Amino acid sequence: MNKKKKARDKKGLDEAKASSSSSSSSSPSSSSRAVEIYDTTLRDGSQLEGISLTVNDKLRIASQLDYLGVSYIEGGWPGSNPKDSEFFTRAKDELELETSQLVAFGSTRRPNGTFEDLEPLINAGTDVVCIVGKSWDYHVTEALRTTLEEGIAMVVDSISHLKKQGKKVFWCAEHLFDGYKENPDFAMEILTAAGEAGVDCLVLCDTNGGSLPHEVGEITKTVLENIPETAVGVHLHNDTDCGVGNALAGVMAGATHVQGTINGYGERTGNSNLISVIANLELKLGIQVLPEGNLQRMATVARHVAELVNFSPNPHQPYVGVSAFAHKAGLHTSALSRKSDAYEHVDPEKVGNSTRYVMSEMSGRASVELKAKELGIEVDSATMSEVVDTLKRLEYEGYHFEVADASLELLMLGASGWEQPYFSVESFSVGVKHKHGDQARVWNELAVEMETEAEVNLVVSGQQVSAKAEGNGPVNALHSALDEALSPHFPEFKKMQLIDYKVRVLDTAATATKAVTRVLIETTDGEQIWNTIGVSENIVEASWQALVDSIVWGLRHQGN
Numbered sequence: 001m002n003k004k005k006k007a008r009d010k011k012g013l014d015e016a017k018a019s020s021s022s023s024s025s026s027s028p029s030s031s032s033r034a035v036e037i038y039d040t041t042l043r044d045g046s047q048l049e050g051i052s053l054t055v056n057d058k059l060r061i062a063s064q065l066d067y068l069g070v071s072y073i074e075g076g077w078p079g080s081n082p083k084d085s086e087f088f089t090r091a092k093d094e095l096e097l098e099t100s101q102l103v104a105f106g107s108t109r110r111p112n113g114t115f116e117d118l119e120p121l122i123n124a125g126t127d128v129v130c131i132v133g134k135s136w137d138y139h140v141t142e143a144l145r146t147t148l149e150e151g152i153a154m155v156v157d158s159i160s161h162l163k164k165q166g167k168k169v170f171w172c173a174e175h176l177f178d179g180y181k182e183n184p185d186f187a188m189e190i191l192t193a194a195g196e197a198g199v200d201c202l203v204l205c206d207t208n209g210g211s212l213p214h215e216v217g218e219i220t221k222t223v224l225e226n227i228p229e230t231a232v233g234v235h236l237h238n239d240t241d242c243g244v245g246n247a248l249a250g251v252m253a254g255a256t257h258v259q260g261t262i263n264g265y266g267e268r269t270g271n272s273n274l275i276s277v278i279a280n281l282e283l284k285l286g287i288q289v290l291p292e293g294n295l296q297r298m299a300t301v302a303r304h305v306a307e308l309v310n311f312s313p314n315p316h317q318p319y320v321g322v323s324a325f326a327h328k329a330g331l332h333t334s335a336l337s338r339k340s341d342a343y344e345h346v347d348p349e350k351v352g353n354s355t356r357y358v359m360s361e362m363s364g365r366a367s368v369e370l371k372a373k374e375l376g377i378e379v380d381s382a383t384m385s386e387v388v389d390t391l392k393r394l395e396y397e398g399y400h401f402e403v404a405d406a407s408l409e410l411l412m413l414g415a416s417g418w419e420q421p422y423f424s425v426e427s428f429s430v431g432v433k434h435k436h437g438d439q440a441r442v443w444n445e446l447a448v449e450m451e452t453e454a455e456v457n458l459v460v461s462g463q464q465v466s467a468k469a470e471g472n473g474p475v476n477a478l479h480s481a482l483d484e485a486l487s488p489h490f491p492e493f494k495k496m497q498l499i500d501y502k503v504r505v506l507d508t509a510a511t512a513t514k515a516v517t518r519v520l521i522e523t524t525d526g527e528q529i530w531n532t533i534g535v536s537e538n539i540v541e542a543s544w545q546a547l548v549d550s551i552v553w554g555l556r557h558q559g560n
C-alpha cells in the first residue's frame, strides 16, 4: 500500500473517532438501510462447550431459523466432518426454506494449494458460500507459514474461482480487527484485493473477541471509506461482553451484514446474540431485518432452539427471557396496571414475550388482581381476599410463587372453583435400595448402581390405574410411573419433559424448629416452559406436589 493510501486510512479512522464521539445515536442514513442477518448457530454456535448437535437437530434448528426469517443460515463446514456433509445432502431434500438461504462454510485454498481444496464447498450445492481466510499478517507468516503475497493470493484466487462457479461469496476476514490494529496496511491491502476479486461481502471478524464497540465502529467505517463499492459485514464474539454492542457499532458505522447466533451460543463466551441484535436493530434503530411481523416469533424461536441444543433457556435473557418483563415491586405493578409503558422499555408482545407480575410477600391485592388478569382467571372480590390471605400464609410456610407461575395459576383456579378433571391420586410409593455396602463409595465414580422403583395408584376417567417404573432417582422414577399410568389416556404427556429440578432446605418462620424442603420443577413441551413448586418436610412429598402441578398445568394447556 502506498503512503498516500495509508494517510487516507488514518484520516478515515480519525474522522470515525470524531463522529462517534460527537454523536451517540445512529447515523441518519441507518434507518433506510437494509441489514442482512446471517446466522451461524449451526457452525460457530455449536462450538460452545456442552453443545453437540445431531444432523436431525441441525435440520430442526434450520427450520426454526427460517421460521424466524434470517437472511442466511450457515449449515456447517462440508468436508470437515461427515455430519456436516450429511447435513447438506439431507437439507436439499428435507428442508423447505421459505425466507432464508442456506450457506456452506469453508476455508480458502491452502498455501500453494489447488482449487481441489474448494471442491467440498462447491459440492455442498448451496448458492451462497462463506470462506474464511487470514487477514492479520502475523497469522499469515506464523500460522500459515507462508509469504504475505501468497496469503493474499489464497483469498483472491478462492473468491475468483467460487465466483466463476456462479456462487455468491462472502469472505470472513479472520482476526481483522486485531490484524488492523497491528498492521492496518496489510489488512486494508488484503480487503481491497478481495473486493477487487468480486467478493459479495467482506465480513470483518473479531475472532478473539477482544474488541470494544468504538474500535469496531471506527475500523468498519474506515474499511467502508476505502472500499466503498463492496458490502461490509461483521462477525463478532462476546469475550468483552460486548458481542451485541459491537454488532450495533458495526451497523451504525455502515455494515450491512451481521453474523451471530441464536441466544449468543458460541465458543468461549459466545457470539453476538442475534436475538438481541435483531430486536435492537428493529425496535431501537428502526432497521427492519426480518420479514414483516416475524419479530413476534423471537421468544418462541429462542426457547425452541435452547431446547434443541439441550440448554435451559436463560430466564434473564433480554427481550425473550421469562423474566425480561417481570415486575415484582408493588409500586411498579400498581403503576403498570394504569400505564403499561411506564416500566417497560418496549412492548413485550413485539418480541413475542409478555408482561409478568411476580407474586411475593411484597405483593398487595392490586398485584394479585393483575396476576389473575394476566392468567385469564376470573376471581370475584371475596375469593380474591381469600387468595391474597392464602398466598401470604403459603409464602410464610416456604412457598415462593414468584418462580412458580404454573402452581400459582392452579392455586388461583382452585380458589375460583376449578377442579382438575384429569386424574386423582390414591397413593404412591418410592423405594431406593443401595446394595454395595461401604465399597460403593468411590469418589471418582458418580454412577453407583442403585435400585429405585416407584408405584402410583390413580383414578383416571373413573378407572383404577396403577403403574410401576424404575428410575435413576426417586423423582425420575415417580415421573416414569406417572408416564406409564397417564400416557395411554393423555398422549400429550409424552411431549412434557422435566428440564430442571431444584431443591432447597429452608428454615421458615412457620417451622422454626424443623426444616422444610422446597422443590422447584421446570417443565417444557418444546414450546412453553412452566414452573411449579412443592413444599414439605419430606423431600419426596415436596417433589410429588411439584410434579403433579407440572403435569396438571401441562395437560390443561394442551387443549384438554
Ligand SMILES: [Zn+2]
Residues within 6 Å of the ligand: 044, 207, 235, 237, 271
Ligand atoms: Zn466466530
